[in-house]
Amino acid sequence: MVSDMRTQLARTATDLLEHDPNVAVVLAEISVDRFERAIAIAPDRVINVGIMEQTLVGVAAGFAMEGFHTIAHTMAPFLVERPFEQVKLDFGYQGLAGTLASVGAPYDYGTEGGTHHSPGDVGVVLTVPGTDVLVPGCAAELDRLLREAYADDRLTYLRASVAQNDVAFEVARGRLEVVRRGTRATVVVVGPLLSRTLTASEGLDVSVLYTPSVAPFDSSGLAAVAGPDPLVISVEPFYEGTLLPSLADALRHVPSRFATVGVPRRFITTYGTVEEHDRELGMDVAGIRRRLVAALEPG
Amino acid sequence: MATRAGLDHVRELLQLATGDEKHEESSTSTLDALWVLYDRVLRVDPDSPRDEDRDRFILSKGHGPSAYYAVLAAKGFFPEDVLAGFLEWGNPLGSHPDRNQVPGVEASTGSLGHGLALAVGSALALRAKGSTDQRVVVLCGDAELNEGSNWESILLAPRRRLTNLTLLVIDNHSSSIPMGPWEPRLGSFRWDVVVVDGHDQDQLYDALSSRSHERPNAVIADIPEGEW
Numbered sequence: 001m002v003s004d005m006r007t008q009l010a011r012t013a014t015d016l017l018e019h020d021p022n023v024a025v026v027l028a029e030i031s032v033d034r035f036e037r038a039i040a041i042a043p044d045r046v047i048n049v050g051i052m053e054q055t056l057v058g059v060a061a062g063f064a065m066e067g068f069h070t071i072a073h074t075m076a077p078f079l080v081e082r083p084f085e086q087v088k089l090d091f092g093y094q095g096l097a098g099t100l101a102s103v104g105a106p107y108d109y110g111t112e113g114g115t116h117h118s119p120g121d122v123g124v125v126l127t128v129p130g131t132d133v134l135v136p137g138c139a140a141e142l143d144r145l146l147r148e149a150y151a152d153d154r155l156t157y158l159r160a161s162v163a164q165n166d167v168a169f170e171v172a173r174g175r176l177e178v179v180r181r182g183t184r185a186t187v188v189v190v191g192p193l194l195s196r197t198l199t200a201s202e203g204l205d206v207s208v209l210y211t212p213s214v215a216p217f218d219s220s221g222l223a224a225v226a227g228p229d230p231l232v233i234s235v236e237p238f239y240e241g242t243l244l245p246s247l248a249d250a251l252r253h254v255p256s257r258f259a260t261v262g263v264p265r266r267f268i269t270t271y272g273t274v275e276e277h278d279r280e281l282g283m284d285v286a287g288i289r290r291r292l293v294a295a296l297e298p299g
Numbered sequence: 300m301a302t303r304a305g306l307d308h309v310r311e312l313l314q315l316a317t318g319d320e321k322h323e324e325s326s327t328s329t330l331d332a333l334w335v336l337y338d339r340v341l342r343v344d345p346d347s348p349r350d351e352d353r354d355r356f357i358l359s360k361g362h363g364p365s366a367y368y369a370v371l372a373a374k375g376f377f378p379e380d381v382l383a384g385f386l387e388w389g390n391p392l393g394s395h396p397d398r399n400q401v402p403g404v405e406a407s408t409g410s411l412g413h414g415l416a417l418a419v420g421s422a423l424a425l426r427a428k429g430s431t432d433q434r435v436v437v438l439c440g441d442a443e444l445n446e447g448s449n450w451e452s453i454l455l456a457p458r459r460r461l462t463n464l465t466l467l468v469i470d471n472h473s474s475s476i477p478m479g480p481w482e483p484r485l486g487s488f489r490w491d492v493v494v495v496d497g498h499d500q501d502q503l504y505d506a507l508s509s510r511s512h513e514r515p516n517a518v519i520a521d522i523p524e525g526e527w
Binding site for chain 1: 398406407428455459
């Protein structure tokens with residue numbers, strides 16, 4: 001297993017490509033260097049279309065029409081926001097399966113400015129009915145989830161990021177992991193924010209649940225832990241509140257309170273490292289703790 | 300299912316599918332080309348519409364599909380009486396075709412500028428499977444080619460030497476921005492370009508049944524204004 005998700009994405013995709021002639025990869029210049037071996041193995045099934053993201057998604061869907069499981073890959077804003085209608089219609093409406101695998105969200109390209117940030121990617125993809133949305137917490141989880149998406153042959157948005165957790169779980173689509181038990185609130189953490197949330201919540205009497213699976217979401221798992229009168233706090237590596245409809249649906253039979261910790265809903269106009277943006281946006285350990293404590297205070 | 304060939308019969312069937320008058324010109328201007336394709340060019344089997352060895356056809360522009368439906372019905376892809384329920388509740392024939400509801404339809408289209416990229420992907424996939432003789436034909440309207448997404452694919456297809464791909468443009472001069480002249484424009488992207496009379500079935504057949512061995516193929520079916 002490699003250390004970063006982007007390299008792992010290329011390795012796992014290459015392995016699938018090597019062992020199944022019905023797997024194809026479509027690229028749009030991004031990460032081409034990481035797919036050199038794949039291109040050597042199967043030049044007819046690894047297509048770099050150039051800088052044309054609408055065609056990236058359309059061509060990937062064309063492969064899917066012919067029975068291929070296609071992995072389409074580029075940076076998040078150029079995979080699901082710029083060619084959103086291709087995602088919606090060419091895959092979603094046609095009823096085709098495939099994996100849309102991104103890098104860069106929410107603001108991994110921290111010096112590049114707002115054009116390259118994509119904290120809204122998950123919210124956008126969730127509007128396409130029937131799409132799985134998977135946000136792995138580390139390279140090992142990405143490997144596992146990509147293989148699951150391939151095996152189940154569903155339309156899946158798989159989001160790789162620079163940030164990673166210190167530990168890997170044996171994750172599966174549609175499953176929450178209970179990481180810590182507490183009584184005052186249930187904190188639901190998505191993807192690569194788990195390690196920092198565990199640190200941020202030390203000393204707080206809260207349960208911590210972890211999932212990389214935004215959709216499908218483990219509604220019964222949350223309901224079982226949250227109990228009869230819950231306060232549920234989401235910690236999300238995308239726009240704050242994106243997960244809220246899933247949380248509310250899971251707890252629709254009990255009176256519930258919610259709070260969200262995520263990327264603030266405003267354009268990011270600063271330049272710097274991912275860590276500097278985390279600090280500015282309240283997404284580092286201190287910021288998450290501050291927001292958790294505020295959520296736990298009586299209204 | 301018995302099929303009855305003949306464009307006159309298709310025209311009769313077309314009279315069953317009414318209610319989409321705003322797309323009437325869009326529909327009738329495709330009729331000759333569609334008939335030539337399904338009667339003489341495409342290798343498709345109405346008894347096995349998803350047969351692995353079939354040729355592929357994508358009606359990219361989606362608009363005005365009644366002529367397409369009439370041709371499919373005439374060829375036996377679905378019963379002719381289904382046409383009488385065109386646009387009605389519970390009938391699979393809407394004003395844009397749906398691949399999951401209509402036998403013989405390869406792609407659900409209607410939003411302009413999607414079919415060509417799908418066709419490029421399909422052509423690449425067929426080649427990756429080792430197919431050498433199957434063809435992918437995609438029909439676009441001249442106004443549809445205003446959409447920038449098409450020009451991405453027009454750039455990509457020659458780069459990939461997709462000789463198994465044919466772009467059929469029905470140029471009924473509906474674009475407010477004139478799209479011609481076609482030969483120098485598409486030729487500069489390294490397409491093999493033929494312009495024919497869009498109502499002349501022999502010209503259409505000759506153009507659609509031939510295939511460049513070096514370049515993707517573009518057949519421009521010219522329909523003069525007022526001759527839809």
